Every structure is written in C-alpha cells, then in structure tokens.
Amino acid sequence: MSAHRFDLDLTQPAQGGVYFVGQDDLDRLAKTARRDALHVCRTDLGGCTDKQELLRRLAVSLTLPASFGFNWDALADALRDLGWLPAWGYVLLFEHADTLRRAAPEDFTTLLGVLDDAATFAADHDIPWFAFLALPDEAFDGS
Template sequence: MNLHGFDLDLTRPGLSGVYFVGVNDLDHLARAAARDELDVCRTDLAGCRDKNELLRRLAVSLQLPASFGHNWDALADCLRDLGWLPAWGHVLLFDHADELRQAAAADYDILLGILDDAATFGAEHDRPWFAFLALPDSAFDERPAA
C-alpha cells in the first residue's frame, strides 16, 4: 500500500484492523497517529527469526508488564487490554515484518491472528486499534499459485 494521497482515518474504531503497508509508509502513519493523540508503538523485526525473539521484542517495545508470560495467550491478553499505555487508541507499527514472515511463517501467521483479534476487540469497544506491517514492494507483487 502506498499512502500517498490516501489517509486512513485512525480515529474511527470501525476501521480498526491489520494492514500491510510499504516500508516508506510507517513514518507517515506514526505522525498521523501522534497527531490524533493515539499511542504509537513501533517494533523493529529486522533479524527476528522466531516466536521467542518476537515476544522479547514486543515485550520491550510495548513496555509489557513484568507479569507478561512470554507466550501467545499472554500476548493476546495484553494486546486486548493495553490499559498501562494511557491513550484512547493504539497504533502498532512493525518494521521489517517480511523477515519474520520469511523465517518463521507459522509464527508470523499466529501473530497476524492475534493482531486481528485485538483490533476486532478494540473496535467492539469503540477504541481505535491498528497494526501496520511494513513489507517490501516485492511482497505486494506476489501472486498466489493457481
């Protein structure tokens, strides 16, 4: 996705979700979220090759509570309730998401499901909740096999 000329209204909970964007779009999204007084959390996945490293990076970037259990269920619970981050909505930005996708496809797919669930939960509770995963342009050119 190229955001040039396109602005997603990050203040509308009904638009909450998981979006794939180009590598150059994250800075624009971070500025838009900050302008709208949303919490912005940026996680760099460069070199991230598995679930354990992913969870470690998310614990740091999201400032997860010390009680975070470092497993998928704990991540899902934390992302549904980001109450320790004082904001009326949340925007999660993932740099280099393709590295995890290439190295650990199953972990990547689980992450997407957890993010989607959290976004749905946010929308149902009238809170903007967005996740943007930056992928290289080549990822948008891939066509599924027939």
C-alpha cells in the same frame, strides 16, 4: 498505503485492523497517529526469526508488565488491554516484518491472528486500534 495508496482515518474504530504497508509508510502513519493523540508503538522485526525473539521485542517496545508470560495467550491478553499505556487509541507499527514472515511463517500467521483479534476486540469497545506491518515492495506485486 504502498499497496493501493489509500488513507485510513485512524480515529475511527470501525476502520481498525491489521494492514500491510511499505516500509516508507510507517513514518507517515506515526505522524498521523501522534497528531490524533493515539499511542504509537514501533517494533523493529529486522533479524527476528522466531516466536521467542518476537515476544521479547514486543515486551520491550510495548513496555509489557513484568508479569508478561511470553506466550501467544499472554500476548493476546496484553493487546486486548493496553491499560498501562493510557491512550484513547493505539497504532502498532512493525518495521521489517518480512524477516519474520520468511523465517517463521507459522509464527507470522499466528501473530496476524493475535493482532486481528485485538483489533476486533478494540473495535467492539469503540477504541481505535491498528497494526501496520511493513513489507518490501515486491511483496505487493504478487511475487
């Protein structure tokens, strides 16, 4: 991907996790995931500046059940069990993640933890599960 230009095998649960990529990488990742029959979910975080807006956008992009509780615990539970999106693996793509990272760093850090927990849970259950968060190129050069 952009930072180091490596490729993952999205069919391998052991390689699952949370990765930072460049915005231009998302289309390639989506194409690869669809080729491998993985469910792709895209969430645009452009203009997203807080937890409530993040959870609202995720509820829409993930088509979360009406019972979704709009808190971190509910998100963690939902991401561990994506049963309403039947697939053998999942790829979550977050466009413009830098907006949330800059506006609400604590919420961004919490999101990363929730995503990482879901990826670990999925790997433990032999399910491919990846989250890719797009950041601007300057985020990768130590600035």
